[in-house]
Amino acid sequence: MPAPADLLSYIDKNADAFIKRLADAVAIPSISGDASHRKDVFAMADWLNAQLKQLGVDTKLVDLGRHTMDGEDLPLPPAILGRIGNDSNKKTVLIYGHFDVQPANKSDGWDTEPFTLTINEATGQLIGRGSTDDKGPILGWLNVLQYHHEKNIPLPVNIVFCFEGMEESGSEGLDELVVRESKKGGYFDGVDCVCISDNYWLNTRTPALTYGLRGLSYYKVTVAGPARDLHSGVFGRTVHEPMTDLISLLGTLVTPQGDILIKGVDEMVDAADADERQHCTNTVPRAIYEGLDYNIADVEAAARASIALSADKVSVLMGRMRSPSLSIHGIEGAFSTAGAKTVIPAKVSGKFSIRLVPPQTPDNVDPLVIAHLEEAFAKLQSKNKLTVENLHGGKPWLADHRHWNFEAAKKATKAIYGQDPDLTREGGSIPVTLTFAESLGVNVLLLPMGRGDDGAHSTNEKLDKSNFLEGSKLLGTYLYELAAIQK
Amino acid sequence: MPAPADLLSYIDKNADAFIKRLADAVAIPSISGDASHRKDVFAMADWLNAQLKQLGVDTKLVDLGRHTMDGEDLPLPPAILGRIGNDSNKKTVLIYGHFDVQPANKSDGWDTEPFTLTINEATGQLIGRGSTDDKGPILGWLNVLQYHHEKNIPLPVNIVFCFEGMEESGSEGLDELVVRESKKGGYFDGVDCVCISDNYWLNTRTPALTYGLRGLSYYKVTVAGPARDLHSGVFGRTVHEPMTDLISLLGTLVTPQGDILIKGVDEMVDAADADERQHCTNTVPRAIYEGLDYNIADVEAAARASIALSADKVSVLMGRMRSPSLSIHGIEGAFSTAGAKTVIPAKVSGKFSIRLVPPQTPDNVDPLVIAHLEEAFAKLQSKNKLTVENLHGGKPWLADHRHWNFEAAKKATKAIYGQDPDLTREGGSIPVTLTFAESLGVNVLLLPMGRGDDGAHSTNEKLDKSNFLEGSKLLGTYLYELAAIQK
Numbered sequence: 001m002p003a004p005a006d007l008l009s010y011i012d013k014n015a016d017a018f019i020k021r022l023a024d025a026v027a028i029p030s031i032s033g034d035a036s037h038r039k040d041v042f043a044m045a046d047w048l049n050a051q052l053k054q055l056g057v058d059t060k061l062v063d064l065g066r067h068t069m070d071g072e073d074l075p076l077p078p079a080i081l082g083r084i085g086n087d088s089n090k091k092t093v094l095i096y097g098h099f100d101v102q103p104a105n106k107s108d109g110w111d112t113e114p115f116t117l118t119i120n121e122a123t124g125q126l127i128g129r130g131s132t133d134d135k136g137p138i139l140g141w142l143n144v145l146q147y148h149h150e151k152n153i154p155l156p157v158n159i160v161f162c163f164e165g166m167e168e169s170g171s172e173g174l175d176e177l178v179v180r181e182s183k184k185g186g187y188f189d190g191v192d193c194v195c196i197s198d199n200y201w202l203n204t205r206t207p208a209l210t211y212g213l214r215g216l217s218y219y220k221v222t223v224a225g226p227a228r229d230l231h232s233g234v235f236g237r238t239v240h241e242p243m244t245d246l247i248s249l250l251g252t253l254v255t256p257q258g259d260i261l262i263k264g265v266d267e268m269v270d271a272a273d274a275d276e277r278q279h280c281t282n283t284v285p286r287a288i289y290e291g292l293d294y295n296i297a298d299v300e301a302a303a304r305a306s307i308a309l310s311a312d313k314v315s316v317l318m319g320r321m322r323s324p325s326l327s328i329h330g331i332e333g334a335f336s337t338a339g340a341k342t343v344i345p346a347k348v349s350g351k352f353s354i355r356l357v358p359p360q361t362p363d364n365v366d367p368l369v370i371a372h373l374e375e376a377f378a379k380l381q382s383k384n385k386l387t388v389e390n391l392h393g394g395k396p397w398l399a400d401h402r403h404w405n406f407e408a409a410k411k412a413t414k415a416i417y418g419q420d421p422d423l424t425r426e427g428g429s430i431p432v433t434l435t436f437a438e439s440l441g442v443n444v445l446l447l448p449m450g451r452g453d454d455g456a457h458s459t460n461e462k463l464d465k466s467n468f469l470e471g472s473k474l475l476g477t478y479l480y481e482l483a484a485i486q487k
Numbered sequence: 488m489p490a491p492a493d494l495l496s497y498i499d500k501n502a503d504a505f506i507k508r509l510a511d512a513v514a515i516p517s518i519s520g521d522a523s524h525r526k527d528v529f530a531m532a533d534w535l536n537a538q539l540k541q542l543g544v545d546t547k548l549v550d551l552g553r554h555t556m557d558g559e560d561l562p563l564p565p566a567i568l569g570r571i572g573n574d575s576n577k578k579t580v581l582i583y584g585h586f587d588v589q590p591a592n593k594s595d596g597w598d599t600e601p602f603t604l605t606i607n608e609a610t611g612q613l614i615g616r617g618s619t620d621d622k623g624p625i626l627g628w629l630n631v632l633q634y635h636h637e638k639n640i641p642l643p644v645n646i647v648f649c650f651e652g653m654e655e656s657g658s659e660g661l662d663e664l665v666v667r668e669s670k671k672g673g674y675f676d677g678v679d680c681v682c683i684s685d686n687y688w689l690n691t692r693t694p695a696l697t698y699g700l701r702g703l704s705y706y707k708v709t710v711a712g713p714a715r716d717l718h719s720g721v722f723g724r725t726v727h728e729p730m731t732d733l734i735s736l737l738g739t740l741v742t743p744q745g746d747i748l749i750k751g752v753d754e755m756v757d758a759a760d761a762d763e764r765q766h767c768t769n770t771v772p773r774a775i776y777e778g779l780d781y782n783i784a785d786v787e788a789a790a791r792a793s794i795a796l797s798a799d800k801v802s803v804l805m806g807r808m809r810s811p812s813l814s815i816h817g818i819e820g821a822f823s824t825a826g827a828k829t830v831i832p833a834k835v836s837g838k839f840s841i842r843l844v845p846p847q848t849p850d851n852v853d854p855l856v857i858a859h860l861e862e863a864f865a866k867l868q869s870k871n872k873l874t875v876e877n878l879h880g881g882k883p884w885l886a887d888h889r890h891w892n893f894e895a896a897k898k899a900t901k902a903i904y905g906q907d908p909d910l911t912r913e914g915g916s917i918p919v920t921l922t923f924a925e926s927l928g929v930n931v932l933l934l935p936m937g938r939g940d941d942g943a944h945s946t947n948e949k950l951d952k953s954n955f956l957e958g959s960k961l962l963g964t965y966l967y968e969l970a971a972i973q974k
Contacts, residue, residue: 214720218827227791231944233701233915236812236842237745238786238803239794243815244743251738256731256867258724299725304714307726307870316725325723327831328730330822335838337819340705340878342840344814351822353829355723380743383794391827428720457718 001156001484002415003477010147011472015465018143019126021051022468023117025099025135026128032077032100032169035069041077041165044099048138048163049080055145057082057161064166064173076173077165081187084145085158091482092158094191094440096432097138097198098167101130102457109459125462132463133456137197137449137475138163140468144476156483160191167198167432175435182439192487193405194436194444197475202422203452206293207413207474209406210446212321212425213433215356215396217365220332221249221373222349225384230344240382242348243334249386250350252376254326258309258319260354262372265324268360289317292422302452321425325355351391355427362393397434398425403443408481415481416474447478488643488971489902490964497634498959502952505630506613508538509955510604512586512622513615519564519587519656522556528564528652531586535625535650536567542632544569544648551653551660563660564652568674571632572645578969579645581678581927583919584625584685585654588617589944596946612949619950620943624684624936624962625650627955631963643970647678654685654919662922669926679974680892681923681931684962689909690939693780694900694961696893697933699808699912700920702843702883704852707819708736708860709836712871717831727869729835730821736873737837739863741813745796745806747841749859752811755847776804779909789939808912811847815839838878842914849880884921885912890930895968902968903961934965 011018030044031037045061052059061078068074077100085092104114112118117128126136141161148155166172181187201208223242230239252261260266296308299316310316319325333348335341354365370388377386399406401423413421430446437444449471455461498505517531518524532548539546548565555561564587572579591601599605604615613623628648635642653659668674688695710729717726739748747753783795786803797803806812820835822828841852857875864873886893888910900908917933924931936958942948 214723216720216829218829220827225790225792225794228945230790231915232812232814232816232840233703233842233913234807235786235790236701236814236914237806237810238796238914239790239792240743240796241745241814243817244741244745247734247737247815248743250734254731256727256735256869258728258731299722303712303717303722303726305712305726305870307712309725309727319724320721323724325719327719327723327728327829328734328821329719329828329830330730330832331818332823332825334815334823335817335819336821336823340707340838340840341816342703342705342814343816345817351827353719353827355720382743383792426720427723427725428718458715 001480003473003480006151007144007147007476008473011143011469014143015469018139018468018472019119019465021142022126022131022136022139025139026117026130027115029115030100030130030165031103032166034103035072035074038074038077041100045078045080045165048099051142052080052082052161055142055149057084057145062177064177067172079174079177080161080163081181082161083159085155087158090157091192091487092160092190093479093482094160094162094188094194094436095141096162096194096196096436097141098134098164099138100165100168101133101135102168104129111460119465124465126465126468127460127462129461131461132450132454133461134167134198136463136468137471140197140449140472140475143472144479147476156480160188171432174432178432178435179439188440191440191442193442193482194440195447195478196430196433196444197447197449198430199426199446199448200450200454200456201448201452202292202294202424203298206419206422207417208422208424208448209401209409209413210424210426210448211399211401211406213397213429214427215361215394216353216429217356217362217369217393218353218391219369220349220351220389220391221246222347222387223249223384224347224387226344226346229346232342232344235344240384241344242384243345245377245380245382245384246331246348246350248380249373249376250328250352252372253328253352258325260324260326262368264368265354265360265365268364269324269357286314288423289314289321292317292424298452320427322357324357324360325427326352328352356396358396358398361395362390366390394429394431395434397437399437399444404485404487405443405445405482408485409445409447409478411481412474412477415477416470447475488967490960490967493638494631494634494963495960498630498956501630502956505626505955505959506606506952508629509613509618509623509626512626513604513617514602516602517587517617517652518590519653521590522559522561525561525564528587532565532567532652535586538629539567539569539648542629542636544571544632549664551664554659566661566664567648567650568668569648570646572642574645577644578679578974579647579677580966580969581647581649581675581681581923582628583649583681583683583923584628585621585651586625587652587655588620588622589655591616598947606952611952613952613955614947614949616948618948619937619941620948621654621685623950623955624958627684627936627959627962630959631966634963643967647675658919661919665919665922666926675927678927678929680929680969681927682934682965683917683920683931684934684936685917686913686933686935687937687941687943688935688939689779689781689911690785693906693909694904695909695911695935696888696896696900697911697913697935698886698888698893700884700916701914702848702881703840703916704843704849704856704880705838705840705878706856707836707838707876707878708733709834709874710736710871711834711874713831713833716833719829719831722831727871728831729871730832732864732867732869732871733818733835733837735867736860736863737815737839739859740815740839745812747811747813749855751855752841752847752852755851756809756811756844773801775910776801776808779804779911785939807914809844811844812842812914813839843883845883845885848882849877853877881916881918882921884924886924886931891972891974892930892932892969895972896932896934896965898968899961899964902964903957934962
């Protein structure tokens with residue numbers, strides 16, 4: 001059941017008004033990570049709530065309590081729960097999005113004012129903080145709602161909305177809400193599937209559906225020696241230096257080619273092949289990635305340097321999507337500024353993290369990491385002290401992309417873009433995805449609106465006008481395909 | 488020729504007045520590294536100049552020009568040149584000291600106000616910034632001058648003074664002055680030897696003379712990859728990560744036991760043994776260090792941790808005094824603060840330095856370091872870019888401790904302290920030492936006043952009252968022994 005042709009032409013006809021509404025949303029600097037902008041996150045919640053009500057959604061703001069940020073006690077922005085339609089003959093889809101944004105200052109290197117949506121007519125880009133992450137996609141849903149409201153046409157499915165204002169700052173308070181409302185009698189009870197539009201195409205050309213996210217396990221490995229920093233002239237070659245030990249330890253983790261040297265970590269993933277085949281495809285893993293519209297030039301354009309690990313697109317894609325990765329982020333406690341300081345730092349902490357794929361979890365990877373570091377440290381025969389901490393972690397997520405939720409989205413994509421979507425897994429994490437999947441026990445679909453070069457979290461964040469409009473049509477069409485498809 | 492007994496008792500009798508004068512000097516916060524205190528460095532120069540004039544020294548302030556610090560254009564504090572005595576039948580000794588100090592705030596962890604000299608009657612300590620580094624030693628010379636001036640007794644030697652106010656900030660402008668004034672007809676022309684009192688005993692028990700300082704070669708090794716920082720979720724295991732490469736490189740430099748792995752660096756020093764024997768002693772190097780009053784507990788007390796590289800005092804002392812050392816100071820450009828950031832830093836610079844001993848110089852060590860890093864980087868087969876820079880360096884210094892300048896100091900030490908001094912080499916650098924040695928072509932003696940635990944540059948800097956008074960006697964006696972000794 002395709003969407004009514006009228007919906008599609010309505011979106012084209014109302015393009016200017018929709019872009020104007022996106023400009024209104026972008027103008028509210030709802031930066032969740034900056035205490036001084038907390039009032040703007042509240043203002044953004046009020047703005048979105050008013051929009052939803054006006055379009056016939058029954059909403060409520062949920063107080064998520066307070067938290068401490070940068071030493072300041074602050075109220076958490078409310079979550080917005082909404083419902084439209086309550087027809088037991090229709091499927092119910094839960095739609096998630098977030099109305100907070102990353103920080104942005106023109107002085108960071110923006111070409112335009114970040115909180116003024118700027119339309120570049122030449123490139124067709126809508127430039128501004130939050131344009132693609134995640135105000136554009138949220139407003140895509142509003143565009144669809146507006147058509148049905150204005151034309152007084154019932155939606156093809158029941159929709160439950162869950163919008164939050166702390167996604168860019170760890171989604172504080174949301175997990176508890178989702179778990180609570182997923183229980184019998186809760187707000188989300190009866191939801192058949194979930195759709196989240198908060199990620200990106202693999203490239204700038206081909207729409208995508210996303211069925212996997214990597215998890216994360218973040219480590220802090222500390223080597224402590226003297227009680228305070230020492231002078232390298234006085235103490236050089238008389239004591240065990242914590243930096244020397246730490247550098248040795250960090251050097252045992254990963255090769256310059258990305259292979260993880262912690263025994264058992266890479267090995268664990270081979271066992272997952274069978275699982276991936278069973279759930280997602282009957283081909284060997286390589287073949288999945290062979291079909292994606294992607295090439296080495298894409299990754300090197302994104303990194304703006306010719307530094308891909310391989311000239312083979314499949315191994316690069318598998319490295320990002322279905323392999324764990326280990327990145328060393330930095331060292332706390334050492335000399336880190338410009339200039340030349342001859343210090344022997346007393347206590348240094350290396351920070352590294354492993355992106356996890358099934359069947360890896362922080363719980364089964366932690367012991368391997370700790371054993372590896374303790375063994376490597378013992379070999380150094382240092383008198384310094386070692387501590388290993390897991391700072392935080394999250395499990396990976398993998399959905400069945402042959403589920404009807406995905407099939408509906410495939411049909412919608414074909415209808416709007418005239419091509420099959422890339423079926424992708426993301427290298428990063430959107431932790432709430434797993435929370436929805438585990439709490440509700442239903443299929444979760446990631447249905448991106450923007451392109452791979454949108455620059456979410458970066459300067460000059462943009463959403464292409466065509467992605468905003470075609471993406472709105474895609475979201476609407478998905479609802480119709482969802483209604484039509486056999487469960 | 489020992490000093491007149493009257494000089495020694497004069498110093499004891501005037502102890503309170505001398506300590507009062509030290510308190511006056513400490514009260515001027517002449518912090519050369521803080522632009523807001525530059526006026527205090529000038530005030531300190533005026534104070535010291537007035538003291539010298541009052542005690543019969545013919546002085547002049549030398550304008551050293553201007554410099555930029557923290558983006559501010561500032562006048563450099565003047566050097567003070569002074570002369571007392573011009574008898575061609577007497578030896579002429581050049582005495583160097585500095586009247587600027589390190590920064591200090593009570594909030595850094597001081598128990599007392601840093602710029603108020605506090606006398607702890609129980610411990611006999613004179614506590615305050617600059618007490619031992621280097622106002623105490625300078626005032627030791629003033630104490631000696633005062634005796635001769637007041638009693639109208641001619642000094643046994645001619646003295647040329649060179650005091651500066653930028654020692655704690657790189658001695659800007661001084662090298663040029665020393666080189667210029669060392670030429671024929673210059674202020675320092677005719678100087679027979681140099682004495683610098685600006686370092687410390689090896690321990691808290693035994694007076695020392697110092698005949699060697701290590702040099703330094705400071706390196707910045709940069710690995711650059713992507714044009715900007717990347718997200719480890721999106722890019723982990725797709726690109727060559729600069730941090731992985733850099734950690735690998737830094738891991739090839741030195742063992743946790745302090746052995747330098749850069750081919751040729753440690754090896755170069757064995758060749759120096761013969762030289763050391765020839766100039767300084769006819770025993771094997773080990774025996775030199777065997778005789779020093781030092782034990783492992785001293786180094787571990789100073790580091791406040793049981794982290795000495797060896798239980799053998801000789802190898803620890805040799806590690807500090809006659810071996811090169813390599814310390815890794817930190818990384819610029821990586822994540823360095825608290826918390827957990829999942830960044831792949833785009834460009835990271837490791838900072839490390841090698842303390843040099845003869846015959847090592849930055850010039851002969853640089854090529855070994857560069858070749859080592861380039862070879863190690865090539866092995867990584869990374870597509871990132873490597874750059875190696877030498878940020879700054881200085882040659883090591885080694886004097887003949889059998890020279891009459893040292894013999895005079897040995898006799899003076901025996902006379903005042905009743906024991907032979909430890910003959911030490913320092914692990915750190917005092918660059919002006921080498922400048923004097925090379926420009927004047929005469930023997931330079933380091934004659935420390937303070938103890939190894941004085942905490943120069945640290946909180947609660949102190950000079951023991953006994954070191955101030957006996958040290959003043961030592962300086963005075965040294966001048967008499969210098970006059971008497973056969974050139």
